[in-house]
Amino acid sequence: MTSEWSQTLFPLCPMCVYVLKEGFYNVINSRPRGSRICTPPLRTAVKRPMDAARVAVVGAGVMGLSTALCISKLAPRCSVTVIADKFSPDTMSDVAAGILIPHTYPDTPVHKQKQWFRETFDHLFAVANSAEAGEAGVHLVSGWQIFRSIPTEEAPFWADVVLGFRKMTEAELRKFPEHASGQAFTTLKCEGSAYLPWLQKRVKESGGLMVTRRIEDLWELHPSFDIVVNCSGLGSRQLAGDSEIFPVRGQVLKVQAPWVKHFIRDGSGLTYVYPGTFNVTLGGCRQKGDWNLTPDAEMSRDILSRCCALEPSLQGAWDIQEKVGLRPSRAGVRLQTELLARDGRRLPVVHHYGHGGGGFCMHWGTALEATRLLSECVQTLRTPASKSKL
Amino acid sequence: MRVVVIGAGVIGLSTALCIHERYHSVLPSLDVKIYADCFTPLTTTDVAAGLWQPYLSDPSNPQEVHWNQQTFDYLLSHIHSPKAARMGLAPVSGYNLFHEAVPDPFWKDIVLGFRKLTPRELDMFPNYSYGWFSTNLILEGRTYLQWLTERLTERGVKFFQRKVESFEEVARGGADVIINCTGVWAGGLQPDPLLQPGRGQIIKVDAPWVKHFILTHDPDSGIYKSPYIIPGIQALTLGGIFQLGNWSEANSIQDHNTIWEGCCRLEPTLKDARIVAECTGCRPVRPHIRLERERLRFGSANTEVIHNYGHGGYGLTIHWGCALEAAALFGKVLEERKLLTMPPSHL
Numbered sequence: 001m002t003s004e005w006s007q008t009l010f011p012l013c014p015m016c017v018y019v020l021k022e023g024f025y026n027v028i029n030s031r032p033r034g035s036r037i038c039t040p041p042l043r044t045a046v047k048r049p050m051d052a053a054r055v056a057v058v059g060a061g062v063m064g065l066s067t068a069l070c071i072s073k074l075a076p077r078c079s080v081t082v083i084a085d086k087f088s089p090d091t092m093s094d095v096a097a098g099i100l101i102p103h104t105y106p107d108t109p110v111h112k113q114k115q116w117f118r119e120t121f122d123h124l125f126a127v128a129n130s131a132e133a134g135e136a137g138v139h140l141v142s143g144w145q146i147f148r149s150i151p152t153e154e155a156p157f158w159a160d161v162v163l164g165f166r167k168m169t170e171a172e173l174r175k176f177p178e179h180a181s182g183q184a185f186t187t188l189k190c191e192g193s194a195y196l197p198w199l200q201k202r203v204k205e206s207g208g209l210m211v212t213r214r215i216e217d218l219w220e221l222h223p224s225f226d227i228v229v230n231c232s233g234l235g236s237r238q239l240a241g242d243s244e245i246f247p248v249r250g251q252v253l254k255v256q257a258p259w260v261k262h263f264i265r266d267g268s269g270l271t272y273v274y275p276g277t278f279n280v281t282l283g284g285c286r287q288k289g290d291w292n293l294t295p296d297a298e299m300s301r302d303i304l305s306r307c308c309a310l311e312p313s314l315q316g317a318w319d320i321q322e323k324v325g326l327r328p329s330r331a332g333v334r335l336q337t338e339l340l341a342r343d344g345r346r347l348p349v350v351h352h353y354g355h356g357g358g359g360f361c362m363h364w365g366t367a368l369e370a371t372r373l374l375s376e377c378v379q380t381l382r383t384p385a386s387k388s389k390l
Numbered sequence: 391m392r393v394v395v396i397g398a399g400v401i402g403l404s405t406a407l408c409i410h411e412r413y414h415s416v417l418p419s420l421d422v423k424i425y426a427d428c429f430t431p432l433t434t435t436d437v438a439a440g441l442w443q444p445y446l447s448d449p450s451n452p453q454e455v456h457w458n459q460q461t462f463d464y465l466l467s468h469i470h471s472p473k474a475a476r477m478g479l480a481p482v483s484g485y486n487l488f489h490e491a492v493p494d495p496f497w498k499d500i501v502l503g504f505r506k507l508t509p510r511e512l513d514m515f516p517n518y519s520y521g522w523f524s525t526n527l528i529l530e531g532r533t534y535l536q537w538l539t540e541r542l543t544e545r546g547v548k549f550f551q552r553k554v555e556s557f558e559e560v561a562r563g564g565a566d567v568i569i570n571c572t573g574v575w576a577g578g579l580q581p582d583p584l585l586q587p588g589r590g591q592i593i594k595v596d597a598p599w600v601k602h603f604i605l606t607h608d609p610d611s612g613i614y615k616s617p618y619i620i621p622g623i624q625a626l627t628l629g630g631i632f633q634l635g636n637w638s639e640a641n642s643i644q645d646h647n648t649i650w651e652g653c654c655r656l657e658p659t660l661k662d663a664r665i666v667a668e669c670t671g672c673r674p675v676r677p678h679i680r681l682e683r684e685r686l687r688f689g690s691a692n693t694e695v696i697h698n699y700g701h702g703g704y705g706l707t708i709h710w711g712c713a714l715e716a717a718a719l720f721g722k723v724l725e726e727r728k729l730l731t732m733p734p735s736h737l
Contacts, residue, residue, distance in 0.1 A: 129659070130658060130659070131661040131662070133599060133658075134597065134661075134662055134663065135662070137599070138599075139599035139659075140601065141601050142483040142525075163511050164507075164511060166503075168503070169502065171503075172503055175469065184503055186483075258623055258624055259475040259479075259480040259528075259623045260480070261480060261482050261483070261528075261601045261621060262481060262483065262601075278598065308472075312470050312474075313469075313470075313475050313480070315472035316475045316476065
């Protein structure tokens with residue numbers, strides 16, 4: 001036990017029992033919730049170069065893992081530990097279909113959204129065309145976005161990022177008699193259930209660690225870590241005291257319908273059919289402020305009915321599984337550094353959360369930006385002037 | 391009126407269905423039988439990937455353009471039906487790739503959304519500099535044959551497993567009209583120097599992340615000799631073999647390697663794909679389809695033969711138009727024999 005403990009960077013609690021399994025420290029028999037859970041032990045051993053910045057990434061959804069990977073690759077001399085109470089397949093990212101069709105953030109400038117989307121698209125496009133595509137769960141998919149009326153804007157901001165964007169022909173529209181216009185294009189799909197494990201593997205290959213643990217307060221990470229990257233999604237309500245983030249509940253059906261090769265998205269984004277590697281995702285709904293993670297049978301019937309109206313062959317779908325995810329919604333993505341201070345202690349935190357339903361679309365672009373913010377923090381930590389302040 | 395269809399591939403079964411659908415209500419005496427020495431999954435149709443796409447060059451017989459269109463329209467009308475998947479039918483989009491600019495094909499307005507590839511799309515295929523994107527259809531041979539068999543069985547059409555050695559034996563057995571859908575083996579019933587085998591081999595793999603077809607073209611090699619990747623309902627078909635004159639139905643290791651290397655170069659994501667099957671079939675190659683009547687005389691009776699064979703690598707693509715034409719020829723036979731009491735209903 002001792003040698004394993006000495007390799008960890010995390011203050012393992014002397015009261016909790018840990019099991020090391022496949023690179024993960026899993027907590028078993030931890031103290032009940034609500035009580036001040038774990039007290040740091042007296043020693044934490046570091047097996048890293050003397051001036052390596054010790055980074056804790058909180059959250060192991062698509063944001064946490066992609067940020068951890070960007071940091072491992074791009075930020076000089078950092079060690080990365082991803083800490084989360086849930087890993088794939090139990091994260092919100094596992095529920096999402098992961099199709100790259102952006103939503104719009106009202107509080108973020110359009111050029112920024114376009115930049116993030118383009119960076120994400122380019123990154124995933126490279127994966128999709130490589131030998132890793134199957135393992136990473138990333139692939140191209142073509143299809144149609146259809147509107148019941150003619151949309152006011154000619155083309156969305158992302159039209160030249162996806163491939164082959166054009167208006168649908170009359171012949172194509174005949175497939176959708178209730179819709180008056182549409183757009184055809186080729187985009188990417190990035191499936192959480194495969195992509196997250198693939199990211200984890202790459203983070204571990206770069207020397208990153210994964211720890212299963214529920215963080216109740218970011219100060220738990222002090223002093224074992226120098227910088228925290230907060231990718232906790234809805235958890236930021238508590239961890240960052242952010243009341244601007246709220247859930248938008250989404251329910252989906254994951255079904256077997258392997259003959260469906262195209263995506264179909266109704267212009268409002270409420271009804272969609274997204275074929276993936278292992279199943280087809282049918283959706284959906286947007287219920288603001290609803291925290292309920294239990295699937296609702298009537299909603300499932302409604303989703304199936306709406307999707308069959310778009311694609312009648314889905315009546316033959318089998319092995320229907322209901323899933324619920326809560327989109328971590330906010331008027332704008334929170335990408336900023338906050339210097340926490342308490343009793344003379346300081347803890348820099350890079351916030352990277354609040355992507356709502358656009359997480360997969362923007363993840364690599366915002367992870368790169370979070371990494372830039374982190375590098376600035378590392379820089380600040382290393383300059384002698386700031387060290388004397390600590 | 392006893393009709394015997396020889397052959398149980400896509401041409402035989404679809405022609406039988408088309409004739410039965412059109413004439414059974416106006417011709418109570420219509421009795422259709424199917425004779426074949428092999429049935430699904432052992433026919434040439436079962437080996438086909440099933441992508442709807444004619445050859446790139448204009449057919450020597452302009453009627454074939456019309457038959458291709460009729461088939462596409464017929465299949466498209468079934469897309470919205472919940473039974474499409476059980477027919478083995480689904481829309482599929484994808485890429486046709488070339489080393490240099492080529493004229494648009496005659497079928498560009500038949501398929502949906504036909505356009506040229508953009509430079510970023512071409513970046514995915516480093517060996518190719520020009521191409522098309524279109525939305526075609528998949529009609530999986532095996533599934534479609536099973537579906538056709540069910541429809542025919544429902545209608546009381548009977549199937550008989552036997553190897554027919556001559557038209558005469560079928561005529562003397564009581565057939566009034568014979569529909570000859572014997573594909574690449576038609577020469578066994580009546581010599582046809584224009585008919586040749588175009589041997590093809592394919593590998594089926596499990597790669598459900600591939601949602602597009604990719605067909606490459608090399609003018610020096612010829613059709614189907616360049617790698618192609620075609621998604622099916624369950625499995626992905628890899629191919630690129632076309633050997634004129636080769637009758638062998640055994641899988642060849644050399645061809646396996648040609649296909650595998652060519653397709654992995656085209657689609658690197660296939661590196662770890664699991665192989666699920668490998669098969670060989672002989673396309674019934676002919677300069678144009680033989681779709682015509684012939685009156686044969688055995689003893690004192692005239693027997694009408696309607697030939698419908700020689701569909702090369704585009705049988706599934708053109709089958710329904712040919713079935714409609716064969717049914718029209720059959721209708722003429724009925725008119726000549728004054729058997730029709732009223733015009734046939736057009737479905």
